[in-house]
Amino acid sequence: AWSSNSNHTDFLSCLSTKIPSQLVLTPSSRSFKPLLVSSIRNARLVAPATASPPLCIVTPTQASHVQAVVRCGRSHRVPVRVRSGGHDNEGLSYRSATPNGEAFAVIDLSKFNAVRVDAHAATAWVDSGTTLGELYYRVATAAPGLGFPAGVCPTVGVGGLISGGGMGLMMRKNGLSADNVLDATMVDAEGNLLPDKKAMGDDLFWAIRGGGGGNFGIVLSWKLRLVPVPPKVAFFNVTKTMDQGAVDAVTKWQTIAPALPEDLSVRVVIQKRQATFQSLYLGNCSAVVATMRSRFPELGLTRGDCKEMSWLQHKAYLYFGDTSKNMPLEALLLNRSMTIGPFVKNKSDYVKKALTRDAWKKIFLWPDSGAVGQLILEPHGGMMSRIADDYTPFPYRSGVLYNIQYVEFWNGTGGHGTPKWLSGLYDDFMAPLVSKSPRGAYVNYRDLDIGVNKVVGGVTSYETAKVWGERYFGLANFKRLAKIKRKVDATDYFRNEQSVPPLLLI
Numbered sequence: 001a002w003s004s005n006s007n008h009t010d011f012l013s014c015l016s017t018k019i020p021s022q023l024v025l026t027p028s029s030r031s032f033k034p035l036l037v038s039s040i041r042n043a044r045l046v047a048p049a050t051a052s053p054p055l056c057i058v059t060p061t062q063a064s065h066v067q068a069v070v071r072c073g074r075s076h077r078v079p080v081r082v083r084s085g086g087h088d089n090e091g092l093s094y095r096s097a098t099p100n101g102e103a104f105a106v107i108d109l110s111k112f113n114a115v116r117v118d119a120h121a122a123t124a125w126v127d128s129g130t131t132l133g134e135l136y137y138r139v140a141t142a143a144p145g146l147g148f149p150a151g152v153c154p155t156v157g158v159g160g161l162i163s164g165g166g167m168g169l170m171m172r173k174n175g176l177s178a179d180n181v182l183d184a185t186m187v188d189a190e191g192n193l194l195p196d197k198k199a200m201g202d203d204l205f206w207a208i209r210g211g212g213g214g215n216f217g218i219v220l221s222w223k224l225r226l227v228p229v230p231p232k233v234a235f236f237n238v239t240k241t242m243d244q245g246a247v248d249a250v251t252k253w254q255t256i257a258p259a260l261p262e263d264l265s266v267r268v269v270i271q272k273r274q275a276t277f278q279s280l281y282l283g284n285c286s287a288v289v290a291t292m293r294s295r296f297p298e299l300g301l302t303r304g305d306c307k308e309m310s311w312l313q314h315k316a317y318l319y320f321g322d323t324s325k326n327m328p329l330e331a332l333l334l335n336r337s338m339t340i341g342p343f344v345k346n347k348s349d350y351v352k353k354a355l356t357r358d359a360w361k362k363i364f365l366w367p368d369s370g371a372v373g374q375l376i377l378e379p380h381g382g383m384m385s386r387i388a389d390d391y392t393p394f395p396y397r398s399g400v401l402y403n404i405q406y407v408e409f410w411n412g413t414g415g416h417g418t419p420k421w422l423s424g425l426y427d428d429f430m431a432p433l434v435s436k437s438p439r440g441a442y443v444n445y446r447d448l449d450i451g452v453n454k455v456v457g458g459v460t461s462y463e464t465a466k467v468w469g470e471r472y473f474g475l476a477n478f479k480r481l482a483k484i485k486r487k488v489d490a491t492d493y494f495r496n497e498q499s500v501p502p503l504l505l506i
């Protein structure tokens with residue numbers, strides 16, 4: 001059995017011989033709960049009082065500690081989950097979403113957050129527990145003129161983000177974060193330290209760059225290719241109400257945004273019947289205003305809407321808005337203890353054929369009965385469409401116009417399911433309008449509604465997992481991931497409700 005009290009005691013005593021005791025917290029410690037909830041902002045992911053907490057949380061400071069947790073875990077049949085930034089949309093890095101699920105330990109990599117920049121080579125070794133805000137700040141201060149393509153929110157962890165791809169406003173020029181990984185260091189399912197991609201082999205190095213976190217091992221550090229950014233970038237943030245033509249503008253945006261010059265990304269946030277167009281242009285305001293006026297006059301962009309700022313200031317602006325003007329850029333090095341917010345549920349889609357104006361009008365007017373729904377549209381095209389579907393496990397490349405992220409927020413005490421706005425819109429209305437057979441989804445916007453694993457005879461079933469797997473990765477990439485899993489973790493040690501299963505046959 002994978003779960004018994006005597007295993008657990010033996011596991012903890014195994015850890016105590018290899019890891020300093022102050023780095024291993026058990027539920028009896030006063031610091032345990034604050035650490036466990038330190039990354040949780042979504043009330044939906046706070047476990048009910050009746051759920052079992054992890055057996056312990058280990059906060060390693062060196063690779064040997066991570067190796068020890070995996071080795072002790074294997075010997076005493078205790079699985080581990082790894083947390084970098086803890087932003088998993090279903091909380092799989094620190095909680096079991098299965099009622100009465102097996103006991104597990106958490107490796108929390110928040111102390112693994114060194115960033116070593118080599119400005120001359122335009123590369124950086126970045127530990128997985130680094131947040132995006134830390135990464136941006138360290139890169140921009142150590143190597144002005146260089147940046148890295150990654151996500152918008154500065155509290156997201158590098159470990160999970162790169163493991164699942166990593167979309168952001170520079171992907172049209174530079175691809176996903178995972179496309180810019182040159183090397184990595186990881187601990188495998190046997191507890192071996194694999195110092196570089198040569199030790200991993202091509203297959204495993206392919207799998208960790210977008211095949212989803214928590215599947216193949218624990219990546220400690222990533223060697224990233226840094227990319228040039230100009231001293232000043234241009235930013236605009238323009239909101240249109242329905243009366244001001246928001247529906248027409250979004251309808252047109254669908255085909256314009258993926259075809260704009262690659263130095264320019266314009267994303268859209270739709271909420272409360274308004275659309276906000278937010279940009280990053282790797283150049284100055286006069287050039288971007290001229291481009292937008294000729295390519296997208298419906299937006300009515302003027303010079304007054306555009307601001308020039310450093311690449312790092314742009315990160316702060318996108319997150320904190322206008323208030324960032326009065327903040328030091330060190331605000332991006334946010335500390336991780338956050339307050340828990342409302343209930344949140346996310347889902348995603350990919351769009352290959354533009355929706356009609358009529359469809360958008362219905363989406364804008366979709367009844368939300370008190371809840372707050374948001375759609376975030378991220379344009380693809382550019383570099384994204386020149387990368388082959390199997391270059392990494394992330395398959396949404398050529399032919400994709402944009403990604404949709406649906407976010408619903410609600411308050412209350414219960415209600416762990418998907419609320420009404422989202423399920424009505426996503427399940428029924430959007431289904432025929434978005435990518436089909438399979439309907440696409442982004443693994444980093446993890447959604448357990450699209451399928452959860454079944455363990456059969458001690459191993460995760462491939463057939464069951466295929467249902468969600470082909471939606472995140474496409475069938476060919478998912479099958480390759482499952483074959484790699486068979487090679488590197490045949491006994492399925494790293495497993496969770498949506499982990500890649502080992503493909504045992506063939």
Ligand code: FDA
Binds near residue numbers: 087214
């Ligand atoms: P977390 O620590 O929860 O890990 C996520 C998964 O990866 C878990 O399964 C975990 O076990 C595994 N994992 C973590 N560290 C690992 C490691 N070192 N080795 C192996 N596996 C590991 N995405 C995006 O592409 N662009 C964006 O702009 C944003 N923005 C954004 C904002 C907010 C507020 C949220 C909540 C989420 C996003 N995301 C995003 C999605 C984000 O990319 C996704 O949630 C990542 O998995 C988060 O990585 P963390 O390390 O923070 O999560």
